Amino acid sequence: MSDQLLSQLSAEAGRLAGLGFMACTAGNVSVLLERDPLVAAMSPSGVDKGQLKPADFIRIGVDAKPLPPDARKPSDEALLHMRIYQATGCQAVCHGHLPHATALSMGSGNELVSRGIEMQKAFAGTTTHVGERRIPIVENSQDMEELAGFVIAARQSAVPAVIVRGHGVYAWGASIREAGRHLETVEWLARTLWLQRVAGLTPPA
Amino acid sequence: MSDQLLSQLSAEAGRLAGLGFMACTAGNVSVLLERDPLVAAMSPSGVDKGQLKPADFIRIGVDAKPLPPDARKPSDEALLHMRIYQATGCQAVCHGHLPHATALSMGSGNELVSRGIEMQKAFAGTTTHVGERRIPIVENSQDMEELAGFVIAARQSAVPAVIVRGHGVYAWGASIREAGRHLETVEWLARTLWLQRVAGLTPPA
Amino acid sequence: MSDQLLSQLSAEAGRLAGLGFMACTAGNVSVLLERDPLVAAMSPSGVDKGQLKPADFIRIGVDAKPLPPDARKPSDEALLHMRIYQATGCQAVCHGHLPHATALSMGSGNELVSRGIEMQKAFAGTTTHVGERRIPIVENSQDMEELAGFVIAARQSAVPAVIVRGHGVYAWGASIREAGRHLETVEWLARTLWLQRVAGLTPPA
Amino acid sequence: MSDQLLSQLSAEAGRLAGLGFMACTAGNVSVLLERDPLVAAMSPSGVDKGQLKPADFIRIGVDAKPLPPDARKPSDEALLHMRIYQATGCQAVCHGHLPHATALSMGSGNELVSRGIEMQKAFAGTTTHVGERRIPIVENSQDMEELAGFVIAARQSAVPAVIVRGHGVYAWGASIREAGRHLETVEWLARTLWLQRVAGLTPPA
Numbered sequence: 001m002s003d004q005l006l007s008q009l010s011a012e013a014g015r016l017a018g019l020g021f022m023a024c025t026a027g028n029v030s031v032l033l034e035r036d037p038l039v040a041a042m043s044p045s046g047v048d049k050g051q052l053k054p055a056d057f058i059r060i061g062v063d064a065k066p067l068p069p070d071a072r073k074p075s076d077e078a079l080l081h082m083r084i085y086q087a088t089g090c091q092a093v094c095h096g097h098l099p100h101a102t103a104l105s106m107g108s109g110n111e112l113v114s115r116g117i118e119m120q121k122a123f124a125g126t127t128t129h130v131g132e133r134r135i136p137i138v139e140n141s142q143d144m145e146e147l148a149g150f151v152i153a154a155r156q157s158a159v160p161a162v163i164v165r166g167h168g169v170y171a172w173g174a175s176i177r178e179a180g181r182h183l184e185t186v187e188w189l190a191r192t193l194w195l196q197r198v199a200g201l202t203p204p205a
Numbered sequence: 206m207s208d209q210l211l212s213q214l215s216a217e218a219g220r221l222a223g224l225g226f227m228a229c230t231a232g233n234v235s236v237l238l239e240r241d242p243l244v245a246a247m248s249p250s251g252v253d254k255g256q257l258k259p260a261d262f263i264r265i266g267v268d269a270k271p272l273p274p275d276a277r278k279p280s281d282e283a284l285l286h287m288r289i290y291q292a293t294g295c296q297a298v299c300h301g302h303l304p305h306a307t308a309l310s311m312g313s314g315n316e317l318v319s320r321g322i323e324m325q326k327a328f329a330g331t332t333t334h335v336g337e338r339r340i341p342i343v344e345n346s347q348d349m350e351e352l353a354g355f356v357i358a359a360r361q362s363a364v365p366a367v368i369v370r371g372h373g374v375y376a377w378g379a380s381i382r383e384a385g386r387h388l389e390t391v392e393w394l395a396r397t398l399w400l401q402r403v404a405g406l407t408p409p410a
Numbered sequence: 411m412s413d414q415l416l417s418q419l420s421a422e423a424g425r426l427a428g429l430g431f432m433a434c435t436a437g438n439v440s441v442l443l444e445r446d447p448l449v450a451a452m453s454p455s456g457v458d459k460g461q462l463k464p465a466d467f468i469r470i471g472v473d474a475k476p477l478p479p480d481a482r483k484p485s486d487e488a489l490l491h492m493r494i495y496q497a498t499g500c501q502a503v504c505h506g507h508l509p510h511a512t513a514l515s516m517g518s519g520n521e522l523v524s525r526g527i528e529m530q531k532a533f534a535g536t537t538t539h540v541g542e543r544r545i546p547i548v549e550n551s552q553d554m555e556e557l558a559g560f561v562i563a564a565r566q567s568a569v570p571a572v573i574v575r576g577h578g579v580y581a582w583g584a585s586i587r588e589a590g591r592h593l594e595t596v597e598w599l600a601r602t603l604w605l606q607r608v609a610g611l612t613p614p615a
Numbered sequence: 616m617s618d619q620l621l622s623q624l625s626a627e628a629g630r631l632a633g634l635g636f637m638a639c640t641a642g643n644v645s646v647l648l649e650r651d652p653l654v655a656a657m658s659p660s661g662v663d664k665g666q667l668k669p670a671d672f673i674r675i676g677v678d679a680k681p682l683p684p685d686a687r688k689p690s691d692e693a694l695l696h697m698r699i700y701q702a703t704g705c706q707a708v709c710h711g712h713l714p715h716a717t718a719l720s721m722g723s724g725n726e727l728v729s730r731g732i733e734m735q736k737a738f739a740g741t742t743t744h745v746g747e748r749r750i751p752i753v754e755n756s757q758d759m760e761e762l763a764g765f766v767i768a769a770r771q772s773a774v775p776a777v778i779v780r781g782h783g784v785y786a787w788g789a790s791i792r793e794a795g796r797h798l799e800t801v802e803w804l805a806r807t808l809w810l811q812r813v814a815g816l817t818p819p820a
Contacts, residue, residue: 024327024390097324097393103400106321106407116721118755118782119712122639128757129781140323142333166334167323185639188712195718197404198608199812202721229532229595302529302598308605311526311612345528347538371539372528402609403813434737434800507734507803513810516731516817550733552743576744577733607814 005031005176006041006054012094012180013043017050019184021096025049026168028075030057031092031176032085038062040081042074062086064144076144080170083148088155090172092179097168101190105137105165110154112137112163114189122185123159124178135186137163161186210236210381211246211259217299217385218248222255224389226301230254231373233280235262236297236381237290243267245286247279267291269349281349285375288353293360295377297384302373306395310342310370315359317342317368319394327390328364329383340391342368366391415441415586416451416464422504422590423453427460429594431506435459436578438485440467441502441586442495448472450491452484472496474554486554490580493558498565500582502589507578511600515547515575520564522547522573524599532595533569534588545596547573571596620646620791621656621669627709627795628658632665634799636711640664641783643690645672646707646791647700653677655696657689677701679759691759695785698763703770705787707794712783716805720752720780725769727752727778729804737800738774739793750801752778776801 013022013029021027027049030042041057042064043049059067064078075081081093104112114120115132123133136154141147151162151170160182161171169186173179196202218227218234226232232254235247246262247269248254264272269283280286286298309317319325320337328338341359346352356367356375365387366376374391378384401407423432423439431437437459440452451467452474453459469477474488485491491503514522524530525542533543546564551557561572561580570592571581579596583589606612628637628644636642642664645657656672657679658664674682679693690696696708719727729735730747738748751769756762766777766785775797776786784801788794811817 023393024324024386026324026327099393099396100400102322102324103397103404103406106397106401116755116781117717118779119639119641119717122641129755130757140321140334142335164323166321181639188638188714191714192718192721194400194404195715195809196721199718199809201718228598229529229591231529231532304598304601304605307527307529308602308609308611311602311606345526345539347540369528371526399605399609433803434734434796436734436737509803509806509810512732512734513807513814513816516807516811550731550744552745574733576731604810604814 002033003054005033006057008176009041009057009092010052010054012176013049013052016094016096016180016183017048019187021098021183021187022049023097027094027096028077028081029092029094029176029180030078030081032090033059038082038085039067040085042078042081045073045075077147079144080148080151083152084170084172087152088160088172090160090179091174092176093170093172094179094183095168095170096183096187098183098187098190100194101163101169101186102166104190104194105163105167110137111135112190112193114193117189117192119185119188119192122181122188123161124173124182126158133159133189135159135161135163135189137165140164140167207238208259210238211262213381214246214262214297215257215259217381218254218257221299221301221385221388222253224392226303226388226392227254228302232301233282233286234297234299234381234385235283235286237295238264243287243290244272245290247283247286250278250280282352284349285353285356288357289375289377292357293365293377295365295384296379297381298375298377299384299388300373300375301388301392303388303392303395305399306368306374306391307371309395309399310368310372315342316340317395317398319398322394322397324390324393324397327386327393328366329378329387331363338364338394340364340366340368340394342370345369345372412443413464415443416467418586419451419453419467419502420462420464422586423459423462426504426506426590426593427458429597431508431593431597432459433507437504437506438487438491439502439504439586439590440488440491442500443469448492448495449477450495452488452491455483455485487557489554490558490561493562494580494582497562498570498582500570500589501584502586503580503582504589504593505578505580506593506597508593508597508600510604511573511579511596512576514600514604515573515577520547521545522600522603524603527599527602529595529598529602532591532598533571534583534592536568543569543599545569545571545573545599547575550574550577617648618669620648621672623791624656624658624672624707625667625669627791628664628667631709631711631795631798632663634802636713636798636802637664638712642709642711643692643696644707644709644791644795645693645696647705648674653697653700654682655700657693657696660688660690692762694759695763695766698760698767699785699787702767703775703787705775705794706789707791708785708787709794709798710783710785711798711802713798713802713805715809716778716784716801717781719805719809720778720782725752726750727805727808729808732804732807734800734803734807737796737803738776739788739797741773748774748804750774750776750778750804752780755779755782
């Protein structure tokens with residue numbers, strides 16, 4: 001298990017916690033260690049994500065169970081992480097309970113649309129503010145295979161993140177830092193949309 | 206008196222202060238030391254809760270008075286803590302002046318209703334976002350026996366916290382960390398409800 | 411000049427800066443050193459208030475000029491501090507640019523009214539949340555004698571602070587810590603009022 | 616290359632990042648090193664601006680290319696910085712993605728107008744709150760020469776900053792600290808305007 005990757009993962013988890021994305025021991029992060037067969041290092045269940053040490057991460061397989069002899073409990077949402085690794089080919093996944101993205105997801109729509117905002121470029125592969133980025137919103141479920149199905153079906157190449165209604169956001173990337181940046185980007189855009197909406201402002205057509 | 210518990214209590218008070226819940230020297234925390242007869246360690250009155258040391262906590266009995274020879278003044282709301290220990294069987298109590306929970310409590314209702322929010326699971330014993338959690342709101346009083354009566358009467362098993370109108374929130378738990386998490390959870394849910402309300406959004410029916 | 415008072419003053423200035431009250435090098439703080447004749451230690455002009463050292467404070471007289479041989483420039487608003495010492499008999503004065511108090515002051519009224527909020531008790535001498543506290547709002551002026559006249563005329567015993575419209579808040583107290591707490595209290599109450607107002611909530615009559 | 620200037624620049628970048636202006640690796644800062652021919656030290660592309668060290672800054676010429684043998688990549692917006700140095704005679708430029716300024720820029724207007732706010736005095740050269748300060752809003756562009764044209768055409772002496780619609784703010788000054796303070800001032804004023812607008816308050820006529 002790469003010590004450097006785990007140091008990066010704990011640092012990024014701490015950074016995301018500092019942004020307020022991991023309140024009440026919520027949120028989780030993982031990094032891919034091996035692709036075939038799938039092995040990832042996953043944050044543990046029910047602890048504060050601001051102070052994780054490299055040794056706290058749990059090595060899990062494609063079924064999201066800890067690799068023996070490790071018997072510690074990874075995050076309940078580990079299976080969803082594994083499905084995202086399978087579907088997207090990404091290297092890291094970050095999940096947080098983002099205040100504005102969660103609040104805006106409580107409407108009836110199935111996407112959050114950002115239009116003409118420079119910060120859209122913080123999504124890897126987006127090179128201009130022109131046009132729009134549609135961040136999918138899917139229904140929440142306590143069944144991880146079902147939730148994974150919703151997330152995988154709704155994902156798209158242009159936005160490496162999916163909002164789960166009333167829950168939070170899953171974001172992924174080609175590196176730990178990129179996955180974390182994508183999570184941060186969704187909340188930045190959601191906050192901007194909320195600030196506009198509450199002020200009665202809409203972007204120029 | 207357990208040094209370890211008091212270290213945990215000062216750390217949690219500092220964490221809650223860092224979240225902005227203990228502004229203007231408000232807020233207080235305690236931990237149960239003995240159940241029969243009731244003895245708790247209580248934060249002192251009128252000081253900043255962000256820098257408390259283990260030695261700052263005051264050992265008090267069921268009448269909320271310091272155990273002799275200690276003559277220091279515990280928080281004015283110590284008696285309410287003791288009544289919560291008696292009524293709920295909890296191990297720790299945290300009280301904070303939570304901005305969004307306090308603002309929303311200024312309406313005429315007697316509860317704050319969160320529906321379909323994943324973070325409801327941060328209340329111990331809640332295992333799904335499906336359905337709702339009703340956080341009671343009771344009237345404020347400067348008479349601690351009266352206020353305790355309101356809180357005890359309104360408490361419920363599903364939500365280990367009560368909002369006092371225009372005042373703040375009392376939360377409890379099976380450990381210091383759980384009591385603090387419950388306090389944080391109320392404000393997280395209240396902020397989400399406020400963000401939704403101000404944006405004209407209501408959760409799907 | 412008391413080293414202890416100046417250490418407390420720099421610590422309190424740093425605390426208030428950490429709360430976001432001293433943005434853009436705004437805000438200032440002082441402590442009374444002698445009452446007859448009036449001598450105070452005043453923060454310097456045009457510097458960041460988050461990192462002040464005790465030696466940075468400037469000893470000034472009743473005319474707000476530095477006492478020779480010191481020729482450093484105290485805050486432009488030093489004269490207003492001295493008038494507050496004369497009128498109120500207080501021991502310390504804190505001034506900050508408080509976001510919500512400033513925004514709410516841009517209406518046409520001459521006071522901000524907080525009613526039924528427990529945090530009103532953070533004003534020294536207020537012992538209950540019952541009833542209201544009226545925080546005066548006065549017009550701004552670049553003429554310090556004129557501004558001092560407005561502040562002194564509007565002050566009242568129940569609220570040791572005055573809001574200057576579109577500018578910020580002056581608060582005072584019997585100690586450095588109390589003056590800083592009063593400043594923090596005004597912003598806490600103003601934020602609560604703003605959160606209520608924007609959510610369409612008014613306190614129960 | 617002056618070590619002291621680069622230390623100041625990294626400190627100011629860290630301060631601005633701490634204010635939340637440099638989210639998602641956005642934002643950039645520079646300082647002028649030589650005026651004839653134009654040489655500036657520029658922050659690197661695509662990194663977090665909160666932890667920059669003096670050696671991270673890249674020496675660039677008037678064409679915004681790194682001076683050989685340095686081949687590192689400066690910020691994409693380096694050319695805009697150089698055009699601002701040419702047009703304004705300033706010594707430093709700071710750019711950030713300011714939440715409230717960006718949200719308010721999404722209306723149809725071409726300026727943000729602050730009226731009667733004391734904090735207007737944080738713009739160098741403004742000595743009174745009386746009257747108004749009009750902060751220009753220009754359209755965004757991924758073509759740096761075009762964007763520079765917009766910014767230079769809209770700039771004015773009274774406000775050393777320009778808002779780029781849906782993007783963020785460029786501010787400049789006679790020193791690193793002044794440029795950073797001007798950036799902070801725009802967001803402070805924008806937040807105040809947003810808080811007023813959302814509360815249904817307008818400044819007295």
